[in-house]
Amino acid sequence: MSDNIKTFRDALNEALHEEMERDDTVIVLGEDVAGGAGGTGDTVEAAGGIFGVTAGLARKFGRQRVIDTPISESAIAGAANGAALAGLRPVAELMFADFIGVCMDQVYNQAAKFRYMFGGKMECPLVIRTAMGAGMNMGAQHSQTIYPLLTAVPGLKIAIPSNAADAKGLLKTAIRDNDPVVFFEHKALYNKKSEVPEGDYTVPFGEADMTREGDDVTVVAMGRMVPFSEKAIDSLAEQGISADLVDPRTVSPMDWDMIFESLEHTGRLVVVDESPPRCSLASDIAGVVAQEAFGSLRAPVKMITAPHAPVPFSPGLERAYVPGPDKIAAGILDCVKGG
Amino acid sequence: MSDYPDDFLTHVYRRMKTIREFEERLNVEIQKGEIPGFTHLYAGQEAVAVGVCEQLDEDDYIVSTHRGHGHCIAKGCDVGGMMKEIYGRHDGLCKGKGGSMHIADRDVGMLGANAIVGGGPPIAVGAAIATGLQGQGRVTASFSGDGSCNQGTVFEALNLAVVLQAPTLFIFEDNGYSEHTGADYAVGSKDIAGRCEAFGMPVEKVDGNDFFAVYEAMGRAVARARDGGGPSAIECETTRFFGHFVGDPQKYRAKDEVARHRENLDCLKLFRARLADEDRLDAATLDAIDEEVLALIDRSVDEAKASPLPDVSEITTDVYAIY
Numbered sequence: 255m256s257d258n259i260k261t262f263r264d265a266l267n268e269a270l271h272e273e274m275e276r277d278d279t280v281i282v283l284g285e286d287v288a289g290g291a292g293g294t295g296d297t298v299e300a301a302g303g304i305f306g307v308t309a310g311l312a313r314k315f316g317r318q319r320v321i322d323t324p325i326s327e328s329a330i331a332g333a334a335n336g337a338a339l340a341g342l343r344p345v346a347e348l349m350f351a352d353f354i355g356v357c358m359d360q361v362y363n364q365a366a367k368f369r370y371m372f373g374g375k376m377e378c379p380l381v382i383r384t385a386m387g388a389g390m391n392m393g394a395q396h397s398q399t400i401y402p403l404l405t406a407v408p409g410l411k412i413a414i415p416s417n418a419a420d421a422k423g424l425l426k427t428a429i430r431d432n433d434p435v436v437f438f439e440h441k442a443l444y445n446k447k448s449e450v451p452e453g454d455y456t457v458p459f460g461e462a463d464m465t466r467e468g469d470d471v472t473v474v475a476m477g478r479m480v481p482f483s484e485k486a487i488d489s490l491a492e493q494g495i496s497a498d499l500v501d502p503r504t505v506s507p508m509d510w511d512m513i514f515e516s517l518e519h520t521g522r523l524v525v526v527d528e529s530p531p532r533c534s535l536a537s538d539i540a541g542v543v544a545q546e547a548f549g550s551l552r553a554p555v556k557m558i559t560a561p562h563a564p565v566p567f568s569p570g571l572e573r574a575y576v577p578g579p580d581k582i583a584a585g586i587l588d589c590v591k592g593g
Numbered sequence: 594m595s596d597y598p599d600d601f602l603t604h605v606y607r608r609m610k611t612i613r614e615f616e617e618r619l620n621v622e623i624q625k626g627e628i629p630g631f632t633h634l635y636a637g638q639e640a641v642a643v644g645v646c647e648q649l650d651e652d653d654y655i656v657s658t659h660r661g662h663g664h665c666i667a668k669g670c671d672v673g674g675m676m677k678e679i680y681g682r683h684d685g686l687c688k689g690k691g692g693s694m695h696i697a698d699r700d701v702g703m704l705g706a707n708a709i710v711g712g713g714p715p716i717a718v719g720a721a722i723a724t725g726l727q728g729q730g731r732v733t734a735s736f737s738g739d740g741s742c743n744q745g746t747v748f749e750a751l752n753l754a755v756v757l758q759a760p761t762l763f764i765f766e767d768n769g770y771s772e773h774t775g776a777d778y779a780v781g782s783k784d785i786a787g788r789c790e791a792f793g794m795p796v797e798k799v800d801g802n803d804f805f806a807v808y809e810a811m812g813r814a815v816a817r818a819r820d821g822g823g824p825s826a827i828e829c830e831t832t833r834f835f836g837h838f839v840g841d842p843q844k845y846r847a848k849d850e851v852a853r854h855r856e857n858l859d860c861l862k863l864f865r866a867r868l869a870d871e872d873r874l875d876a877a878t879l880d881a882i883d884e885e886v887l888a889l890i891d892r893s894v895d896e897a898k899a900s901p902l903p904d905v906s907e908i909t910t911d912v913y914a915i916y
Contacts, residue, residue: 285772290845292775301844304772324743324779325710325771349772356709356746391629391681393692395708563912566903567692568681569629574905 284347468496644807711744801829
C-alpha cells in the first residue's frame with residue numbers, strides 16, 4: 255500500500271497544516287479545535303475538534319492562530335467574518351452542520367453579502383468547515399445535510415468532498431478563495447481512506463469529477479452518496495448496465511457542462527442526494543437539466559433522496575432514511591428500464 | 594433538615610440514585626455496543642435536577658439540554674420509556690425517533706431535551722409566557738450549562754423573561770466544561786449568576802452538589818415566580834463524572850480529576866453523610882432503596898432490549914407532509 259493512502263480526516267488535517275504553514279494569515283477557530291482550553295488537563299496533546307480534524311495545529315502554530323472558542327456559533331461565524339474583512343483567512347469550525355442554524359445571520363446575511371453589497375470593495379475569504387450527515391445515530395439535530403439551504407444563497411460557495419484527495423484539494427482551494435466557502439464534511443467519511451497526492455495539491459472549484467464511466471445513465475451524486483453510488487453502479491455491471499457518475503465536488507459553483515455532456519451520451523439522469531427532496535440538490539439539478547438539456551433526455555429524471563422527514567434516531571429507521579447502495583441501484587435500474 | 598419528613602428524604606434519595614444508576618448502566622451498555630448514537634451522561638449533577646424539580650408541580654414545565662436524562666427522571670418521565678427511547682425502540686417515549694438527546698414527555702411537563710446548546714432557554718420563556726397568560730401560577734425551569742451561558746440565544750432569553758416578567762427559572766449547571774473546553778476559560782467573567790443579575794433578575798449561586806442548597810434556593814425563586822415576581826436565575830456549581838459524551842477520552846482533564854470528584858463531590862455521598870450527621874434515616878433504609886433502584890434499572894434495560902424496533906413506515910409519520 256502506498257504511503258499516500260490517508261483517511262479523509264488526515265487529508266483535511268494535512269491541508270490545514272500546509273495552508274497555515276504557507277500563509278500566516280490563515281487562522282482556525284471553533285469549539286474545542288485546540289483541544290479544549292482551560293480545565294485541568296494537559297491540552298497540548300488533545301484531540302483537535304470533536305472529529306480530530308484540527309489535531310496538532312495548536313501545538314505547531316500556537317493558540318493565537320488556533321483558537322478555542324466558547325460555545326457561541328454566532329460569535330464564531332461573526333468573528334470569522336470580521337477577521338476575514340480585516341485581512342485574515344479564517345477557517346471556522348462549526349462542530350455540526352445543524353449548528354449553522356444558530357449563526358445563520360452571520361452566514362447568509364453577512365458573509366454572503368459583503369462583496370456584492372459593498373460594491374466589490376470588500377472580500378470575505380472565510381471558510382466554514384462543518385460535519386454533516388446521517389449514519390451515526392445522532393438524531394434529528396446532529397445529522398442533517400443542509401447544503402441545499404446554503405447553495406441557494408448567492409455569494410456563498412459550497413464544497414462537498416466525497417473522498418480524501420478531494421477533501422485535501424478542495425480545502426486548500428477554499429482557504430485560498432476570496433469568497434466565503436461553506437465546506438461540508440460527511441462525518442461517515444472521516445475514517446475512509448484513499449490515495450491523497452502529497453504537497454501542494456489543489457482541486458479547482460466548479461470542476462466535477464467523473465468517477466465511473468458508462469453508457470446507459472448519468473448519475474450525479476455528492477458527499478457520501480458518491481461511494482454509495484459507485485457501489486450501486488458496480489453492482490449493476492452484471493446486468494449489463496453501466497453509468498457515468500458525476501461528483502460535482504462543489505455545488506456552487508457547479509460544473510453543469512460535465513452533466514450536460516454526459517447526458518448527451520447517456521440520455522438518462524439519476525440524481526442522488528442525502529437531503530430531503532423538496533428544494534434539494536436533486537430537484538435543483540433535475541430542474542436545470544429539464545431547462546437546459548431537455549433534448550438529451552429520453553427518460554424521466556429520477557431523484558433518489560432522503561424522505562421528506564427529519565432524520566430519525568433509531569438505527570433501522572436511520573438506515574432506511576439514507577439512500578443506500580441498494581436503493582440507488584434500484585433507482586438506476588428503474589430509470590434505465592423506464593425509458 | 595428536621596423540617597423534611599422521612600418520606601420526602603427517601604423520595605429525593607431514590608430519584609437521585611435512579612439518575613445515577615441509569616447513567617452508570619448506560620455507560621456500560623454503550624461501551625458494549627448495545628446502544629446507538631451519541632450519549633451525554635448526567636452522573637455527578639443529580640442534586641441539581643432533583644433539587645430543582647422537587648420544587649415543581651407536574652403541570653409546571655421544564656426545558657432541558659443534550660445532557661438531559663437527569664432532568665427527565667427528576668421531572669417524572671417513566672424510566673422504562675426513557676430506556677426504550679435510548680435503545681431506539683418503538684415504544685420509547687418518543688417512539689425511538691428522538692433518542693438520548695431528544696427525550697420529551699409533555700404529560701409530565703418535560704418539553705424536551707435539546708441537542709442545540711442554547712436552544713432551550715428561549716423555549717422556556719415561551720412556556721412561561723403561556724402559563725402566565727393562563728394565570729395559574731405555573732412556572733417553567735430552563736436547564737442549561739456553563740457552555741450555553743455563552744450563547745446569544747441565552748442572553749436574549751434572559752432579557753425577554755425580565756422584560757415580560759415571565760415566570761422562568763434559569764438554572765445554570767456549571768459542571769466545569771463546555772464540551773471539552775474549560776468553563777474557567779470559556780466563561781469570561783467566571784460569574785454566570787452575575788451575568789443574569791445584570792439582566793435584572795434576582796440570582797443565587799449555590800453548591801450544586803448539595804441537594805438542600807439547590808432545593809432551598811429553588812424554593813425561594815419559585816415562590817417569587819408564582820407570586821408574579823418574574824424570573825430568577827440559580828447558578829449551580831457541580832461536576833461531571835463522565836466525559837462530554839461516552840467515549841470521550843477527556844484529555845483536557847487531569848487524570849485523577851474524576852476520581853477526586855467522585856470521592857469528594859458526589860452528591861449522593863454528601864446527601865447520605867448529611868442524613869447520618871443529623872441522625873435521619875438509617876443506612877439500611879437507604880441501602881434498600883439502592884437495591885430497588887438497581888432492580889428497576891435492570892428491568893428497564895431488559896425490557897428495552899426485548900422491545901421491538903420501530904417499523905420502517907414510521908419514518909414518515911408525524912411530519913406535516915409527505916412527498
